Amino acid sequence: MNGMKRHFSMAWRNIMRRRRRTLITAxxxxxxxxxxxxxxxxxxxxxxxxxxxxxxxxxxxxxVAPRDYFESPTINKRIHNCxxxxxxxxxxxxxxxxxxxxxxxGMFATASKSVGGTMIGIDxxxxxxxxNVFISALKEGKLFTGADDPExxxxxxxxxxxxxxxxxxxxxTSADINGEIFSGMARVGGIFRTGAETVDGGVILLPIxxxxxxxxxxxxxxxxxxxxxxDQRRAPEISSRLATRxxxxxxxxxxxxxxxxxxxxxxxxxxxxxVLYQFFVGLLVxxxxxxxxxxxxxxxxxxxxxxxxxxxxxxxxxxxVLAESFYIGxxxxxxxGLIAVPWYWFMHQTGIDLASYIPEGYDAGGVPLETVLKMRxxxxxxxxxxxxxxxxxxxxxxxxxxxxxxIPPVESMRGI
Amino acid sequence: xxxxxxxxxxNVTKVYHQGKINVTAIDGFSVAVDKGDFTALCxxxxxxxxxxxxxxxxxxxxxxxxxxxxxxxxxxxxRTALSTMRRDRIGFVFQAYNLIPVLTAYENAEFVLAxxxxxxxxxxxxVMEMLKEVGLEGLENRRPEELSGGQQQRVxxxxxxxxxxxxxxxxxxxxxxxxxxxxSLLSIMEHLNISHGITFLFSTHDQRxxxxxxxxxxxxxxxxxxxxxxx
Ligand SMILES: Nc1ncnc2c1ncn2[C@@H]1O[C@H](COP(=O)(O)OP(=O)(O)OP(=O)(O)O)[C@@H](O)[C@H]1O
Ligand SMILES: [Mg+2]
Numbered sequence: 001m002n003g004m005k006r007h008f009s010m011a012w013r014n015i016m017r018r019r020r021r022t023l024i025t026a027x028x029x030x031x032x033x034x035x036x037x038x039x040x041x042x043x044x045x046x047x048x049x050x051x052x053x054x055x056x057x058x059x060x061x062x063x064v065a066p067r068d069y070f071e072s073p074t075i076n077k078r079i080h081n082c083x084x085x086x087x088x089x090x091x092x093x094x095x096x097x098x099x100x101x102x103x104x105x106g107m108f109a110t111a112s113k114s115v116g117g118t119m120i121g122i123d124x125x126x127x128x129x130x131x132n133v134f135i136s137a138l139k140e141g142k143l144f145t146g147a148d149d150p151e152x153x154x155x156x157x158x159x160x161x162x163x164x165x166x167x168x169x170x171x172x173t174s175a176d177i178n179g180e181i182f183s184g185m186a187r188v189g190g191i192f193r194t195g196a197e198t199v200d201g202g203v204i205l206l207p208i209x210x211x212x213x214x215x216x217x218x219x220x221x222x223x224x225x226x227x228x229x230x231d232q233r234r235a236p237e238i239s240s241r242l243a244t245r246x247x248x249x250x251x252x253x254x255x256x257x258x259x260x261x262x263x264x265x266x267x268x269x270x271x272x273x274x275v276l277y278q279f280f281v282g283l284l285v286x287x288x289x290x291x292x293x294x295x296x297x298x299x300x301x302x303x304x305x306x307x308x309x310x311x312x313x314x315x316x317x318x319x320x321v322l323a324e325s326f327y328i329g330x331x332x333x334x335x336x337g338l339i340a341v342p343w344y345w346f347m348h349q350t351g352i353d354l355a356s357y358i359p360e361g362y363d364a365g366g367v368p369l370e371t372v373l374k375m376r377x378x379x380x381x382x383x384x385x386x387x388x389x390x391x392x393x394x395x396x397x398x399x400x401x402x403x404x405x406x407i408p409p410v411e412s413m414r415g416i
Numbered sequence: 417x418x419x420x421x422x423x424x425x426x427n428v429t430k431v432y433h434q435g436k437i438n439v440t441a442i443d444g445f446s447v448a449v450d451k452g453d454f455t456a457l458c459x460x461x462x463x464x465x466x467x468x469x470x471x472x473x474x475x476x477x478x479x480x481x482x483x484x485x486x487x488x489x490x491x492x493x494x495r496t497a498l499s500t501m502r503r504d505r506i507g508f509v510f511q512a513y514n515l516i517p518v519l520t521a522y523e524n525a526e527f528v529l530a531x532x533x534x535x536x537x538x539x540x541x542x543v544m545e546m547l548k549e550v551g552l553e554g555l556e557n558r559r560p561e562e563l564s565g566g567q568q569q570r571v572x573x574x575x576x577x578x579x580x581x582x583x584x585x586x587x588x589x590x591x592x593x594x595x596x597x598x599x600s601l602l603s604i605m606e607h608l609n610i611s612h613g614i615t616f617l618f619s620t621h622d623q624r625x626x627x628x629x630x631x632x633x634x635x636x637x638x639x640x641x642x643x644x645x646x647x
Pocket of ligand 1: 432433434439440441459460461462463464465466467468
């Protein structure tokens with residue numbers, strides 16, 4: 001055996017000599033790995049979930065919208081040539097779907113009461129439960145079928161406030177592009193309930209052509225085109241690609257963090273605190289590992305003294321002890337990995353239902369929360385976490401290794 | 417230099433500080449050991465035998481006085497140079513428990529040669545021959561815990577010998593051995609001393625060991641109390 005090979009072989013035998021303690025230390029590493037994977041995985045899953053839900057609430061992951069629409073949305077701001085733009089957007093490899101929508105404010109009234117809210121004009125031929133949270137949250141009735149259908153879909157809270165049921169009539173009132181007041185009558189065809197109070201109490205869906213007509217929009221006009229992509233993290237990249245492809249003068253292409261700034265803010269704060277929390281867990285784990293390795297080094301003073309006395313270079317002894325941390329790190333990752341696979345499988349597929357811990361009607365920046373907590377790990381995160389946990393274990397071995405290399409060789413002469 | 421003493425201590429003093437108390441372990445001790453000597457260091461417990469061996473072996477530094485090994489003043493050498501000198505010029509046999517527990521007899525014996533970077537084939541030939549010489553043939557793959565005390569000491573002797581050092585320093589090499597084992601260990605040491613010309617300096621309490629030494633240096637309270645040459 002030579003050089004490095006000898007060191008690793010000795011290190012391996014050393015940690016196997018203290019099998020029980022090695023296993024406990026490796027289990028600490030594995031625990032750190034699992035905690036980190038779980039926190040990152042559940043956070044990434046909830047972020048992705050919230051972002052997807054938010055996208056389904058109207059704007060998509062990437063939005064083609066009139067310039068400055070999100071700074072001051074007015075009914076006059078609109079894009080033209082919707083179908084042509086939609087076709088181009090759909091041709092992008094990263095885009096899975098794109099739908100045309102009109103957004104406007106209005107008053108909704110019955111004979112006795114009236115309530116203000118948002119009108120969303122959608123095309124039932126293109127929109128679906130997969131792209132629209134209101135459709136997926138339908139609790140009663142059904143979605144209108146034609147683009148000019150006289151039915152509307154309203155939120156459950158709104159229905160309660162106005163005392164509406166399926167089949168009942170309501171009047172919506174707003175102003176068109178010329179500033180003229182218009183109103184229309186519709187029948188409640190469906191009622192949805194997302195769980196987020198603000199939307200359940202103030203959103204109605206109506207056929208896009210009806211709204212177009214009422215607003216005096218052209219046949220190819222709409223507020224925006226909401227594009228859906230498979231991985232929300234690619235939104236900025238796809239936005240800029242679409243911007244160069246479309247070259248629109250009066251419209252801009254925005255990724256979700258710009259159209260849903262409040263949610264993006266919440267997520268980045270949560271992410272930062274998550275990283276900080278994991279950092280502290282990491283420190284605790286590292287302190288535990290350091291303590292065990294240091295103890296094992298101090299117990300072997302005599303043995304290390306002999307090695308130094310017979311002429312071993314202290315630097316080599318340093319590496320020998322560091323190699324023990326290396327193996328503990330590897331063992332920890334293997335043990336952690338073996339537990340992580342079924343754990344991740346369960347958390348990814350089934351998850352834990354937290355419904356009883358989340359208050360009714362709770363939302364994050366207007367986005368309804370999923371009550372089942374699941375995990376989603378990106379490969380990049382997995383690699384970063386594994387490398388981080390491993391480096392931490394090595395780092396925890398640095399001080400004990402240094403300590404070993406500083407043992408006075410005269411220790412070898414002392415009896416034990 | 418070739419004809420001068422291989423080990424020379426001049427007025428060596430070692431004071432240990434134990435809290436507020438100063439313990440003078442060695443007190444103005446001078447001695448010279450010639451090449452090829454087979455010398456025992458005797459004296460009652462606490463007289464300073466181990467301290468002398470530590471200082472000669474560059475494991476510890478004297479408080480005052482001069483130590484030279486093969487003509488080199490140890491005070492002039494750097495830490496690294498001292499480490500290299502221990503590796504290449506000195507063989508150590510400590511009282512007990514001085515093998516590396518996770519290595520086999522063979523690997524323990526080859527340890528220092530590997531540190532020296534000797535190629536594997538040459539190493540193997542030398543180690544096998546040395547293990548045979550100390551009577552450990554067939555036990556190469558045993559761990560220290562699978563060897564008796566005498567066998568362990570023989571592995572330690574093999575490790576110390578196999579590099580063909582100038583000096584072997586042994587601290588009570590027979591202390592934990594029964595008399596038969598002690599006698600055979602001593603025979604091996606004598607044989608290596610005569611056939612390889614290696615200088616031995618060892619401490620002992622044991623009258624039977626002293627009887628076989630060719631020179632006996634006696635210590636008392638860290639001072640030279642006797643220096644007797646036989647034959
Ligand atoms: N590290 C130390 N700190 C303080 N005092 C020490 C230390 N090492 C040795 N001494 C003291 O120095 C004196 C000489 O000790 P040393 O170990 O050299 O004696 P020794 O002759 O080898 O004894 P023994 O036969 O018991 O092994 C003793 O009084 C001992 O207590
Ligand atoms: Mg002693």
